[in-house]
Amino acid sequence: MQQPVYENIEATFSPQNLKDEIVKGLENSQACISPKFLYDKLGSHLFTAITYLPEYYPTVTEREIFLKFKEEIALSMGSNHCLIDLGAGNCQKAESIFDAIKPSTYVAVDFSIEYLQEVLPKLQGKYPEIKMMGVGMDFSNHLSLPTSIPNIQRNFFYPGSSIGNFSQTQAGHLLDQIKSSSDQGGLLLGVDLMKEDAVLLNAYDDPLKLTAAFNLNILRVVNTLINSNFNVKDFRHTITINHPMQRVELYLEALRDVTVSWANGTRSFKAGELIHTENSHKYSVTSIQALLKASGFSRFKTWTDSKDYFALIYAQ
Numbered sequence: 262m263q264q265p266v267y268e269n270i271e272a273t274f275s276p277q278n279l280k281d282e283i284v285k286g287l288e289n290s291q292a293c294i295s296p297k298f299l300y301d302k303l304g305s306h307l308f309t310a311i312t313y314l315p316e317y318y319p320t321v322t323e324r325e326i327f328l329k330f331k332e333e334i335a336l337s338m339g340s341n342h343c344l345i346d347l348g349a350g351n352c353q354k355a356e357s358i359f360d361a362i363k364p365s366t367y368v369a370v371d372f373s374i375e376y377l378q379e380v381l382p383k384l385q386g387k388y389p390e391i392k393m394m395g396v397g398m399d400f401s402n403h404l405s406l407p408t409s410i411p412n413i414q415r416n417f418f419y420p421g422s423s424i425g426n427f428s429q430t431q432a433g434h435l436l437d438q439i440k441s442s443s444d445q446g447g448l449l450l451g452v453d454l455m456k457e458d459a460v461l462l463n464a465y466d467d468p469l470k471l472t473a474a475f476n477l478n479i480l481r482v483v484n485t486l487i488n489s490n491f492n493v494k495d496f497r498h499t500i501t502i503n504h505p506m507q508r509v510e511l512y513l514e515a516l517r518d519v520t521v522s523w524a525n526g527t528r529s530f531k532a533g534e535l536i537h538t539e540n541s542h543k544y545s546v547t548s549i550q551a552l553l554k555a556s557g558f559s560r561f562k563t564w565t566d567s568k569d570y571f572a573l574i575y576a577q
């Protein structure tokens with residue numbers, strides 16, 4: 262049976278760089294941990310579980326758009342291309358459009374390498390006609406694709422509104438790099454649109470507490486990477502909707518006074534103090550197109566769902 266090829270861009274996630282990044286964040290007056298650390302193997306499984314929640318509208322809604330407009334999307338993207346899925350996760354979204362867009366090569370890029378190695382062989386088994394490649398990479402600073410990725414028409418795929426985890430400046434930097442690597446292809450981008458608070462609160466603080474488990478797991482990831490002694494029981498998941506910044510913010514709140522240590526460092530948290538773990542920026546169709554234009558994209562096809570919760574844009 263055909264097996265996917267793997268390549269890790271190790272320079273983007275050297276263990277020392279990851280440690281330094283975590284310690285720097287913990288030593289900030291507003292402690293923070295980058296959201297990419299939410300995704301070890303368990304975190305990726307927890308995120309996949311979240312996508313099955315009816316409250317987590319981004320997945321449900323994006324799926325509705327794919328189903329309704331699959332043929333139009335395929336017409337815009339063309340066929341026989343190389344589909345590069347950024348932050349591929351369980352690869353289910355790409356799989357849902359394989360039949361329509363018929364890529365000749367599928368490249369799944371993700372920081373969560375163990376999870377990628379679990380899901381990609383199964384996908385390859387189902388689609389032996391598509392050449393598949395897994396790329397382990399942290400693209401938060403730099404998108405450096407392996408030279409072995411075919412130079413045929415490259416279509417990037419960045420669904421799930423993962424772009425919302427970045428600030429506008431960081432998002433613009435990533436879009437610049439996508440534009441310059443996309444050859445004659447383009448970018449199929451999923452973006453979450455601003456909506457009423459109740460929907461956001463239910464999605465990011467769900468009643469089954471899956472998002473809480475997903476967020477708290479970041480402390481275990483940090484313990485593994487910097488050998489610290491966070492106790493998950495000392496913190497709780499909490500969110501804020503920051504209207505001026507048009508984003509949902511995820512935090513872990515200390516339930517009591519705690520001191521956390523690691524080699525060469527400690528950090529004390531007062532009860533109620535917060536660790537910032539994720540931003541999820543929301544856009545309007547106009548504001549995301551403006552960001553895409555600033556990166557050199559000039560032609561857009563845009564599809565939205567019946568409630569205008571989410572937009573899918575093919576940009577060239």
Ligand SMILES: C[S@@+](CC[C@H](N)C(=O)[O-])C[C@H]1O[C@@H](n2cnc3c(N)ncnc32)[C@H](O)[C@@H]1O
Binds near residue numbers: 300305312351400
């Ligand atoms: C919100 S999930 C989206 C998964 C899937 N694309 C979807 O839409 O359901 C974000 C994915 O991006 C990956 N990811 C997050 N930050 C990353 C980074 N800096 N570099 C590479 N992958 C990253 C995570 O491991 C995770 O699989």
